Amino acid sequence: MPELPEVEVSRMGISPHLVGEKVVKVTVRTPKLRWDIPTELKEMQGQVIQSISRRAKYLLIQTKVGTAIVHLGMSGSLRVLDAELAPQKHDHVDVKLANGKVLRYNDPRRFGAWLWSEDGCHTVLKTMGPEPLTDDFDADYISAKAVSKRVTVKQFIMDNKIVVGVGNIYANESLFTAGILPTRGAGTLSLNEWQKLVKEIKKVLSTAIAQGGTTLKDFAQADGKPGYFAQELQVYGKGGQACPCCAHPVKEQKIGQRNTFFCEYCQR
Incomplete structure (x- = not known):
């Protein structure tokens, strides 16, 4: 998608x-x-x-x-x-x-x-949150939204009412590079952790755009060429494979009906 x-x-x-x-x-x-x-x-x-x-x-x-x-x-x-x-x-x-x-x-x-x-x-x-690559999306904004929220952080950042456009692929990748477990409650993250995660969301999305997007099954660019960010993926779609940082197997489980990939050693 x-x-x-x-x-x-x-x-x-x-x-x-x-x-x-x-x-x-x-x-x-x-x-x-x-x-x-x-x-x-x-x-x-x-x-x-x-x-x-x-x-x-x-x-x-x-x-x-x-x-x-x-x-x-x-x-x-x-x-x-x-x-x-x-x-x-x-x-x-x-x-x-x-x-x-x-x-x-x-x-x-x-x-x-x-x-x-x-x-x-x-x-x-009309009900959409801020764009993730704008200044309106920062750690102060999202940490305030997350207060007392028990929903997992992965589901939280994928909620378009909170922030738009952080889809499943990019949520997995951002949480991995930020070192945050996707299963944690959104309300448990510290401001420092939100600062790391916001930074990684912006970085991952910007890199994906520069690479022409991610071609897994259906997507191709307007000129018919595939997107090349798939080559940059570190955990998404790699359940059971070695984590690129510690070599332990990447875990896979369903969160909110979506496939979720993470390293239980590198993410806390």
């Missing part, structure tokens, strides 16, 4: 081809993905794309009359292609541009979404 780094990589990949270009046609081949695709999406036709931004794992394609809000779901991808190229199976949405290119959305599992908002402030965005 594309996480924040993969969505940011997609944004960076498509933006140079779309921003400043005029939309000539919007084609919807599948009327329902995760939710019904609103008919208002076609209001983009005749409009110039002003910007493409990201909020959590949503991409916001802004025009003068409104904003298309795109979520890649479990297996969605965006490609910029020649408009003459025939659509393939699972190509559900096309945004054709005046420059002869098309932004094409492919999603085999159909868990993604295309939404529309006149002001860019859709209900799916």
Whole structure:
């Protein structure tokens, strides 16, 4: 499932081809993905794309009359292609541009979404916490949120109401490099530990973006290339293998229905 780094990589990949270009046609081949695709999406036709931004794992394609809000779901991808190229199976949405290119959305599992908002402030965005790579996300903020919380620290940092975009892969990796057990209660961490964890979350996410994201099964960049952060993973997906720091076996267990990987010797 594309996480924040993969969505940011997609944004960076498509933006140079779309921003400043005029939309000539919007084609919807599948009327329902995760939710019904609103008919208002076609209001983009005749409009110039002003910007493409990201909020959590949503991409916001802004025009003068409104904003298309795109979520890649479990297996969605965006490609910029020649408009003459025939659509393939699972190509559900096309945004054709005046420059002869098309932004094409492919999603085999159909868990993604295309939404529309006149002001860019859709209900799916209203309850989200701060972006993890901004100054709004720091140890003082999250330690205050964690007071008396019994939920595990891993589940806590993956809660989009607390901070957006720290998905399962990056939560595992950040907790490992910060030396914090994912099973600990969020309320038990000291301010110093939160400082370490916030620093590692920012570092891991930034490195993943620089590496083009993480390709495990479905994700590819907008140009079709895989993300290379998978080569940097230290514990995620490595249950039973040697810890890269102490050589003891990496443990694996379910936390909140998600596979969790950690070293009981290096993490406390």
